[in-house]
Amino acid sequence: MMNQDGPNAEQEAGGLAGWYRRANKKVLFGAVIVIIAILSLTMTSLRGALTYYVTVDELKAEAADAVGVRRRVGGRVQDGSIVKDAANNLSFVIYHNQTTNSVPVRYKGIVPDIFGDEVDVIVEGQWQADGIFYATNLLAQHPPEFKIAEEGNPHDPVEERDYSKG
Amino acid sequence: MASSDIGFFSLVLALVLATYVVVAAPAGHRLNAPEMVASARNAVYVISLLMLTALAVLAYSFVAHDFGVAFVASNSSLAQPWYYTFAGLYGGQAGSLLVWASALGVFSGLVVWVNRDRIPAVMPYTMATMMVVLVFFLIVLIFLSNPFERLPVPLADGRGLNALLRDPGMLMHPPLLLLGYMAWTIPFAFAMGALISGRLDSLWLKAARPWILAAWAFQGIGVLLGAWWAYHVLGWGGFWGWDPVENVAFLPWLTGTAILHSIMVQERRGMLKKWNILLIVATFALAIFGTFVVRGGLLDSVHNFARSALGPAFLSFLGVVLAVSLFFFIRRLPLLRSDNSFDSAISKETGFLLNNLLLVGIAFATFWGTIFPLITELFQGSKITVGPPFFEKVNGPIFLALLVLMGIGPLLAWRRASWASIKRNFRGPLAAAVSWVVVMVFLLDVRNMWTLAGVSACALVFGTIVLEYYRGVRNRRQLAGDSYPAAIGNLVARNRRRYGGYIVHLGILLIALGVIGVNLHQQDIDVTLAPGESTEIGDYTLTYLGIETLRRSDTTVTQARLDVQKGGKPWDILHPKRVVVDNFESQPTSQVAIRSSPKEDLYVLLAAWDDQVATFLIFVNPLVIWLWVGGSIFVMGTMIAVWPEGHPVRVAVPQRAPGVAPSEA
Numbered sequence: 001m002m003n004q005d006g007p008n009a010e011q012e013a014g015g016l017a018g019w020y021r022r023a024n025k026k027v028l029f030g031a032v033i034v035i036i037a038i039l040s041l042t043m044t045s046l047r048g049a050l051t052y053y054v055t056v057d058e059l060k061a062e063a064a065d066a067v068g069v070r071r072r073v074g075g076r077v078q079d080g081s082i083v084k085d086a087a088n089n090l091s092f093v094i095y096h097n098q099t100t101n102s103v104p105v106r107y108k109g110i111v112p113d114i115f116g117d118e119v120d121v122i123v124e125g126q127w128q129a130d131g132i133f134y135a136t137n138l139l140a141q142h143p144p145e146f147k148i149a150e151e152g153n154p155h156d157p158v159e160e161r162d163y164s165k166g
Numbered sequence: 167m168a169s170s171d172i173g174f175f176s177l178v179l180a181l182v183l184a185t186y187v188v189v190a191a192p193a194g195h196r197l198n199a200p201e202m203v204a205s206a207r208n209a210v211y212v213i214s215l216l217m218l219t220a221l222a223v224l225a226y227s228f229v230a231h232d233f234g235v236a237f238v239a240s241n242s243s244l245a246q247p248w249y250y251t252f253a254g255l256y257g258g259q260a261g262s263l264l265v266w267a268s269a270l271g272v273f274s275g276l277v278v279w280v281n282r283d284r285i286p287a288v289m290p291y292t293m294a295t296m297m298v299v300l301v302f303f304l305i306v307l308i309f310l311s312n313p314f315e316r317l318p319v320p321l322a323d324g325r326g327l328n329a330l331l332r333d334p335g336m337l338m339h340p341p342l343l344l345l346g347y348m349a350w351t352i353p354f355a356f357a358m359g360a361l362i363s364g365r366l367d368s369l370w371l372k373a374a375r376p377w378i379l380a381a382w383a384f385q386g387i388g389v390l391l392g393a394w395w396a397y398h399v400l401g402w403g404g405f406w407g408w409d410p411v412e413n414v415a416f417l418p419w420l421t422g423t424a425i426l427h428s429i430m431v432q433e434r435r436g437m438l439k440k441w442n443i444l445l446i447v448a449t450f451a452l453a454i455f456g457t458f459v460v461r462g463g464l465l466d467s468v469h470n471f472a473r474s475a476l477g478p479a480f481l482s483f484l485g486v487v488l489a490v491s492l493f494f495f496i497r498r499l500p501l502l503r504s505d506n507s508f509d510s511a512i513s514k515e516t517g518f519l520l521n522n523l524l525l526v527g528i529a530f531a532t533f534w535g536t537i538f539p540l541i542t543e544l545f546q547g548s549k550i551t552v553g554p555p556f557f558e559k560v561n562g563p564i565f566l567a568l569l570v571l572m573g574i575g576p577l578l579a580w581r582r583a584s585w586a587s588i589k590r591n592f593r594g595p596l597a598a599a600v601s602w603v604v605v606m607v608f609l610l611d612v613r614n615m616w617t618l619a620g621v622s623a624c625a626l627v628f629g630t631i632v633l634e635y636y637r638g639v640r641n642r643r644q645l646a647g648d649s650y651p652a653a654i655g656n657l658v659a660r661n662r663r664r665y666g667g668y669i670v671h672l673g674i675l676l677i678a679l680g681v682i683g684v685n686l687h688q689q690d691i692d693v694t695l696a697p698g699e700s701t702e703i704g705d706y707t708l709t710y711l712g713i714e715t716l717r718r719s720d721t722t723v724t725q726a727r728l729d730v731q732k733g734g735k736p737w738d739i740l741h742p743k744r745v746v747v748d749n750f751e752s753q754p755t756s757q758v759a760i761r762s763s764p765k766e767d768l769y770v771l772l773a774a775w776d777d778q779v780a781t782f783l784i785f786v787n788p789l790v791i792w793l794w795v796g797g798s799i800f801v802m803g804t805m806i807a808v809w810p811e812g813h814p815v816r817v818a819v820p821q822r823a824p825g826v827a828p829s830e831a
Contacts, residue, residue, distance in 0.1 A: 024508035027516055031523060038527035041560050042534060049535075049556030053549035072551060088694055088781075110692060110773045110783060113754055 051124065056096040056103050059127060072124045073133060078102060079117045090138075094121060105133045112140035170235045173223030174314040180216040180271065181304040183209045187297040191290040192362075203290050210278045210293060213300070217271025221255075224264060224313055228254050234320030237261055237313045243326035245720035245748070249337075250327045256340040257327050259476070260313035265341060266457060267303040269348045273377075274300065277352055281373055285359075288370050292359030299351050302483050310476060326720055329750035335395030339388060343415055346385030347453040350418055352377040353425070354450035354491075357443050361494040366439065366501045371429060376808065378429070378446075382422040383804040385453075389415050390797040401756040401771040403690055403785035405793065406681075408557040413536045414456040420529040421449040424522045431518050434580065436505025440495075441522070443502065447491045452529075454484050510582035517575035524568045531560040558685065566620055569678055572671055573599070573626030576634055595629030620682045624675045631668045638665070662806050669803030676796025683766070683789030692773065694781045704786040706768055707731040708740075713775055720748040726772045726780050730761070742772035742782065762791045 020028075056075040059066055075094030082092040088108055095102035097120075105123050115121065115138065125135035187206045194202030224237070228251050233239040241257035242250075256262045274296040281289050307313065330336065356374035360366050392415060397405035406412060425445045431438045458480035495502075508515055535552045542550050577591040602625040606612040612621075635654070642653040658665040693701045695710035702708075711727040725743040729736070740759035747753070759770045769785040 022504075022507050024511070026511040027508040027519065030511065030516070031519065034520065034523045034527070038523070038531065038560075038564065041563065042531045045556050045559040046535065046538065046552065049553050049559070050538075051551045051553060053551065072549075088692075110781070113774070114752065 053122075056094060056101050057099055059103060059133075060101045066127045067129050068126055070124070070126055072122050073103065074120070074122045075103065077115070077117055077119050077121055082117065094123065103127075103133050104131065105135050107135040107138050109136070109138065111138065115140045168232070168234060168316060169230070170223060170227045170232060170314045170316065173220045173227075174308075174312065176216045176220040176223065177304055177308055177314075180213050180220070181301060181308060183213050183216070184297040184301045184304060187213070188294045188301060191293045191297075195287065195290040195363075203286075206290070206293060207278050207282065210297070211275050213297075214271050214275030217268040220314075221264060221268040224255060224261065225252060227314075228252065231324070232320070233322065233324050234316050235313075236315045236317050239317065239321045239324040241324070241327055243324040243720060243749075245323075246326045246332075247719050250332055253331055253337050254327050256344065257331050260307070260311040260315075262340065262344060263303060263307055263311055263457075264313045266344050266348050267300060267307060269345055270296065270300050270303065270351055273349065273352060277355070277377065285365065285369050285373055287363045287365045288356070288359040288373075290359075291362040292355045295355035295358040296351060299355075306476065306479060310479060325749045326747060329745070329747040329753045329755050330399070332721075332745075332747065332755070333395060333399055335391055335399070339391035339395050342384050342391060343388030344457075346381060346388045346415075346418065347457045349377065349381030349384055350422070350450045350453035353381060353446045357446045358491065358494065361443065361491070361498050364498060364501060366498060368433060368436075371432060371442070374446075375429065378422070378425055379804070379808045381453075382419065382426060383801075383808055385415070385419040385422060386804065387797075387801055389419055390800070394794060394797070397790070398758050398760055399755060401758050401773075401783065403688060403769055403771075403783070403787065404684055405790075408532075408535070408554040410459060410536050413532050413557075414452070414459045417452045417529050417533055418449050418456060420525050420532070421445055421452060424525040424529075425449060427518045427521050427525075431515050435515060437507070437515065438519075438522075439502045439504060440499070443495060445522075445526075447488070447495070451484060451488055452533075454480065454487065458484070512578065512583045512588075514575065514578045514580045514583070517571065517578050521568065521571055521575060524564050524571065528561050528564050528568075531564070532557060535560075562616070562685075565678070566616070566623060569620065569623040569627060569675070572674065573623060573630045576630050576668070576671075591633070594633050595626045598629035599623065599626040601625070614686055617682055617686050620678060624678055627671060627675045631672055634668055635665070658806060662809055666803050666805075666807030666809075669806060670800055671803075673796045673798075673800030673803055676792045676799060678796075680789050680791070680793025680796065683792070684787050687788045689786040690784065692781065692783045694779050696779045701782075701784070703784050704766070704768075705733050706737075706786070707734070708770070708782075708784065710780060710782075711739075713780055722746045722748075724772070724775070726775065726782070728759070728770060728782075730768065740768075740770050742770045744772050764791055765789070767791065 051070050051072050053072040053074065054062070054066075056073060059071060059073050073094070076097050078093040078095050082090070084090050090107045090111065091104065092107075093102050093104050105125075107123065107125075120141040122139040122141065123133060123135035124137035124139075125133055127133045187209050190202050190209070191206035194200065194204075194206060224235075226232075227235045227238045228242055231238070231242070231244060237258060237260050238254065241254035241261065254261065256265050274293070277296065278289070278293055281292075331340075353374045356370050356377070360370035389412075392412065393405040396407065396412075400407075425442065428438050428442055428445065432442050458476065508519075510516070535556050538552050539550050542548055573595055574592070577588075577595070579587055599622040603618055603622045606618055606621060612618060635657070638657040639650065639653040642648050642657055643650070646653075646656070648656055689704055691701065691703050695701060697710055697712050700707055700709040707730070709729040709731075711729055713724065713726045716723045716725070723743050723745050725741045728740045728742070730738045730740055732738075738761055740761060742759040743757040745755050745757060747755070756771055761768045765788065767785075767787040767790045769787055771783040772780065773783050774781040
């Protein structure tokens with residue numbers, strides 16, 4: 001197979017050094033600038049766009065550090081805690097299903113169909129100094145038996161949609 | 167024996183034959199035994215038929231309502247509308263993989279037949295590569311995810327098609343995307359054929375080119391249909407959420423677009439050979455990655471229908487593909503040396519190089535943002551999400567740069583663009599761009615800098631396309647004395663790739679307008695209304711009239727009625743709906759009421775309701791219609807470019823061609 005190689009394949013200087021010598025320096029320089037620009041744009045933008053997922057316990061443990069930082073918090077809605085006022089503002093309390101820690105949540109927006117008492121939810125938003133978690137996004141998760149019944153469909157696609165996007 | 171077993175036996179037989187091809191085709195070439203290569207070729211033809219048979223058998227099982235087949239029982243029912251019967255084929259994992267593999271079987275047959283008398287040194291390895299991929303999918307289908315698996319006791323009725331798939335957009339989107347993913351196998355197989363055989367001249371690329379275009383077209387149309395589906399079904403007012411499943415479908419299209427441009431540099435100047443091979447390998451790897459993200463459930467995502475044991479199998483296959491390609495690539499490096507180097511910093515070549523860097527940059531950023539949560543979970547144990555703002559912040563500026571380049575690149579000369587030619591070429595397009603900025607600032611009162619930059623870049627692209635067509639038509643009229651319509655027709659017919667490509671550019675610029683409109687100028691409100699109450703958004707006044715619930719085949723439809731006035735005058739009545747499909751009660755889907763006009767869409771989602779009130783999410787989405795118009799033009803341009811040329815195309819030019827005209831692509 002190797003005998004099919006071109007006759008002059010080994011004549012000129014190969015390797016990185018030869019490649020560099022033949023390259024047009026202006027083009028090479030420009031390409032490197034573009035690559036660096038794209039990489040740094042990616043890395044700097046990523047830092048600001050990450051949202052950490054925490055449980056109610058973990059949020060409590062973070063205490064003051066978590067104030068004003070965007071978080072996704074998973075918990076279960078406390079029975080009887082849901083209150084809706086005339087202006088569609090929703091208040092409820094979520095708790096960790098193994099401990100007694102709980103966090104009050106305020107939310108205004110689209111409420112998933114299956115939202116209710118004792119439903120597992122993920123709220124996305126910020127914890128403020130007044131101890132209330134102000135959510136801009138509310139996702140409800142199906143009870144686990146649904147997941148099995150539906151061939152491993154992890155979440156309801158409609159409920160999972162981020163309505164807060166503008 | 168049930169009829170569905172014929173399908174399973176077809177798969178087993180295809181596996182045996184494909185394994186034979188993998189051995190016989192390269193061995194036949196090595197041992198100089200043409201009859202052995204010919205037998206491998208015939209085996210591929212038989213495989214095509216076997217794969218088609220398997221697909222037809224599954225389709226028949228759906229039509230015949232054979233609920234003894236587990237896959238049919240979980241993806242169709244007696245009560246569902248008849249026109250969704252075939253959608254069941256790709257309603258689940260096993261069927262989708264069968265569609266993928268069958269399409270590969272058929273395409274392999276076509277590739278082998280078209281090239282039966284061409285590139286005899288390359289084809290045996292190309293054939294073997296396609297069959298290696300098919301063998302992998304057949305093993306998965308036979309052992310891990312068998313669409314023909316029978317239930318111990320046939321059911322009386324099936325569960326029905328997944329609620330989310332019940333939409334015209336979903337009838338076409340999955341098969342096209344599957345075709346797109348699958349079709350990248352073929353350019354990859356040609357590249358591997360060339361690498362393994364060492365025949366790295368321009369012939370393999372010429373043979374691969376139509377298949378590159380086809381794969382790229384399928385992928386692009388699939389992605390567009392997915393966006394259209396998301397827009398009118400998911401109900402959050404947009405068409406693209408940077409969801410992992412969307413991202414992975416977009417990736418091969420991005421790198422594929424890069425390939426389409428950079429192979430022109432290889433054909434014309436004999437440069438970027440290594441880069442092109444790597445891009446083709448990377449695109450194939452991304453296509454496998456995409457198939458496996460959708461079907462293997464690697465990333466948690468909104469439309470992940472199936473979670474399965476396929477993950478490790480796909481990941482190992484991907485690893486093998488990358489390792490083997492890299493091995494042959496390194497081995498053939500001496501043969502992949504450039505014939506030329508860049509003569510000047512500003513030329514068509516460097517334009518294409520920048521185009522490639524930007525496209526691969528978008529692909530890289532998108533890939534990184536998509537897999538980053540996975541990496542942190544793996545190494546740090548913390549769960550994070552990377553939101554759409556990341557993708558918009560990074561990709562927005564790169565897309566803008568790409569758009570500007572789209573207005574510049576076609577007018578640059580090969581080798582070296584002189585200042586005189588640049589000045590002459592860019593007068594018109596630049597004037598178009600500047601005048602649009604003036605119009606927008608003073609007449610339309612637009613102040614958003616991104617909008618101004620984006621729309622004027624679109625005007626630049628438009629100016630360039632018009633100029634290119636104008637020059638081509640003028641030349642034809644002078645040289646051949648054609649009438650205007652004949653000149654346009656002949657111009658396109660004689661260089662389908664170039665002038666079809668410009669039509670694709672036109673489609674992209676319209677798509678860009680739609681993206682700018684929705685991303686930067688969307689208005690939205692959410693309101694809860696009692697019957698008779700009204701709300702206002704933009705020029706529109708919407709009055710909630712009432713709500714009703716209907717039964718349609720196996721679905722329950724709740725629809726609200728809203729009277730819409732535009733500028734104070736009666737305009738339309740909208741019916742946003744919520745649909746609940748039997749057996750999928752936990753997955754209600756929406757039918758958003760959309761009223762389009764060239765200026766904007768009014769988009770109304772019924773979000774919630776009770777006996778007294780209903781809650782609506784209402785959006786005004788500027789310029790969205792141009793996204794779909796642009797999409798159709800994109801498809802048209804692609805068709806023109808894909809259509810086989812009637813005469814042989816010039817592949818290489820003399821080394822020192824004096825005064826290459828700037829407008830020659």
